Amino acid sequence: MTSETNNFARVLNSGRLVVTAECLPPRGADAVFVKDFSKKLPANLDAVVVADNPDAVRSSSFSTASLLKRQGRRNVIMAMTTRDRNRIALMSDALGAAALDIPAILCVAGNHQSISICPQAAAANDLDPVQLIHALKDMILHGAGLGGDKLTKKPGFLVGAVAQPYLRPMELNLLYIRKKISAGADFLLTQAVFDFEGFELWMEALRESGLDKRAAVIPCVMPIADLEKARELKRTGIYGPIPDAVLARIDGAADAAAEGVAIASEMAAKLKSMPEVRGIHILSGDVPEIVAAVIEQAGIGAGNPVRVP
Amino acid sequence: MIVASPKSITELKDIISAHRKVLFVGCGTCVSVCLAGGEREVGITSYAVRMARKLDRNPIEISQITIERQCDNEFLKELAEPVSKVEAVVSFACGAGVQAIAERFPEKPVYAGLNTQFLGVLEEQAVWNEKCLGCGDCVLAHFGGICPVTRCAKRLLNGPCGGSTEDHCEVNPDRPCAWQLIYKRLKAIGQLDRLEEIVMPKDWSTAWYGGARKVVRKEHQV
Numbered sequence: 001m002t003s004e005t006n007n008f009a010r011v012l013n014s015g016r017l018v019v020t021a022e023c024l025p026p027r028g029a030d031a032v033f034v035k036d037f038s039k040k041l042p043a044n045l046d047a048v049v050v051a052d053n054p055d056a057v058r059s060s061s062f063s064t065a066s067l068l069k070r071q072g073r074r075n076v077i078m079a080m081t082t083r084d085r086n087r088i089a090l091m092s093d094a095l096g097a098a099a100l101d102i103p104a105i106l107c108v109a110g111n112h113q114s115i116s117i118c119p120q121a122a123a124a125n126d127l128d129p130v131q132l133i134h135a136l137k138d139m140i141l142h143g144a145g146l147g148g149d150k151l152t153k154k155p156g157f158l159v160g161a162v163a164q165p166y167l168r169p170m171e172l173n174l175l176y177i178r179k180k181i182s183a184g185a186d187f188l189l190t191q192a193v194f195d196f197e198g199f200e201l202w203m204e205a206l207r208e209s210g211l212d213k214r215a216a217v218i219p220c221v222m223p224i225a226d227l228e229k230a231r232e233l234k235r236t237g238i239y240g241p242i243p244d245a246v247l248a249r250i251d252g253a254a255d256a257a258a259e260g261v262a263i264a265s266e267m268a269a270k271l272k273s274m275p276e277v278r279g280i281h282i283l284s285g286d287v288p289e290i291v292a293a294v295i296e297q298a299g300i301g302a303g304n305p306v307r308v309p
Numbered sequence: 310m311i312v313a314s315p316k317s318i319t320e321l322k323d324i325i326s327a328h329r330k331v332l333f334v335g336c337g338t339c340v341s342v343c344l345a346g347g348e349r350e351v352g353i354t355s356y357a358v359r360m361a362r363k364l365d366r367n368p369i370e371i372s373q374i375t376i377e378r379q380c381d382n383e384f385l386k387e388l389a390e391p392v393s394k395v396e397a398v399v400s401f402a403c404g405a406g407v408q409a410i411a412e413r414f415p416e417k418p419v420y421a422g423l424n425t426q427f428l429g430v431l432e433e434q435a436v437w438n439e440k441c442l443g444c445g446d447c448v449l450a451h452f453g454g455i456c457p458v459t460r461c462a463k464r465l466l467n468g469p470c471g472g473s474t475e476d477h478c479e480v481n482p483d484r485p486c487a488w489q490l491i492y493k494r495l496k497a498i499g500q501l502d503r504l505e506e507i508v509m510p511k512d513w514s515t516a517w518y519g520g521a522r523k524v525v526r527k528e529h530q531v
């Protein structure tokens with residue numbers, strides 16, 4: 001795949017709201033899980049983003065992405081943490097991903113290993129996400145490998161970065177976003193949005209500095225399954241802040257999981273109405289069924305409004 | 310300074326369980342200042358080990374000495390005689406001091422009595438914080454004098470992670486986020502523009518990754 005034939009790039013630049021969902025790889029050696037997962041996701045998603053060991057040791061994002069492709073999923077995006085791979089492994093996996101026609105790589109630092117994965121592990125942290133974005137862009141634009149060697153073929157994937165709408169002070173937030181974009185980020189996937197006002201503040205700041213025009217902003221919504229999960233997410237903060245009102249709603253609901261989907265759907269509908277938002281990403285965890293539910297309740301299915309990129 | 314902390318008496322006792330006559334060697338420099346391996350600590354530890362062995366009905370004879378600096382050959386000379394009289398040595402220096410003694414006395418077992426922790430600073434009574442990993446190519450100039458290599462738990466060189474808050478690091482609520490400190494400091498000294506520059510991948514070959522390092526200063530060689 002070259003930059004010209006990259007289908008996800010085409011969709012992202014088409015001006016319509018893109019809808020993507022997460023796939024959390026299985027915790028076991030389980031190809032059937034991936035197959036079922038793919039079957040339960042809506043067929044017309046614009047992309048599936050495969051997470052890279054966010055919360056536990058899971059099957060590799062590389063292998064899961066390739067299994068999803070075998071299921072006929074066209075746009076499978078791979079997340080890569082700088083935590084688990086040094087620059088040699090990052091570059092090598094990126095080349096492999098390009099050969100598999102992976103249309104985008106999402107560059108993430110990764111949750112710290114001490115938070116829930118494996119506190120005893122040593123992290124690579126050889127590059128940071130900005131350096132990874134820059135290195136990938138160098139491969140795409142100049143066919144340059146990290147050691148300065150020339151690649152035999154340039155990759156054609158897009159490069160994604162994570163954005164942190166709630167990072168304050170805002171000045172530091174914008175400095176960092178600007179740096180990620182200058183390094184070469186084509187799109188920004190945000191942390192999960194539960195606090196709409198906080199998100200609006202951030203978007204306003206992006207708009208004022210023109211950053212929303214320089215990379216596609218794709219906010220995430222996350223259906224929370226139960227109160228225990230909500231509490232854990234709030235405590236670790238790994239997907240971003242969760243207001244007490246969200247916990248209260250889940251606590252008071254007869255069906256907590258359905259309430260979690262409702263909260264995420266309401267948020268997706270609000271986000272969709274913001275002209276700067278170029279897509280919605282649904283963090284589905286291990287539960288692919290909720291993706292279709294959110295798309296339906298939020299009204300973000302086919303026929304999404306055309307927006308100017 | 311190099312900050313170290315004592316090993317538990319249980320572990321220490323286990324390490325020297327086979328010996329009956331041991332020399333405990335303190336170090337008068339970093340580890341004295343951080344209250345881990347100076348004359349006082351060596352005294353207290355020998356007493357504790359002696360008592361513990363007595364209770365085990367396996368008495369031990371421990372002699373003690375504290376020298377100026379164990380990482381300096383000049384001072385190791387003083388150890389020749391006391392070392393000759395014992396079966397083994399426990400060094401209460403940093404890991405470098407322990408190894409210096411072991412190299413100096415190749416026929417004697419030499420054990421570490423401390424856990425060497427880091428290069429750090431005493432910031433309040435009995436609280437030390439890590440500041441430098443000794444990466445061999447100091448980049449503090451870019452970061453307002455605050456080291457992200459050491460003090461950011463994800464070693465981010467370009468900006469904060471998603472868990473950063475103005476109060477603390479997401480990895481440990483007892484610790485400030487290095488990136489918030491860097492931002493504040495650069496702002497205070499009028500160098501916020503440094504945060505606009507992309508910091509390129511660090512050359513880790515100057516750090517430990519190339520194996521143990523060696524410094525040779527020709528101009529000082531005789």
Ligand code: SF4
Pocket residue numbers: 440441442443444445446447448449456457458459
């Ligand atoms: S940049 Fe390297 S030498 Fe300088 S303080 Fe940090 S770890 Fe130490």
Ligand code: SF4
Pocket residue numbers: 460461462463464465468469470471472473474477478479480485486487488489
């Ligand atoms: S909170 Fe700050 S210091 Fe801690 S890992 Fe994140 S950026 Fe680094």
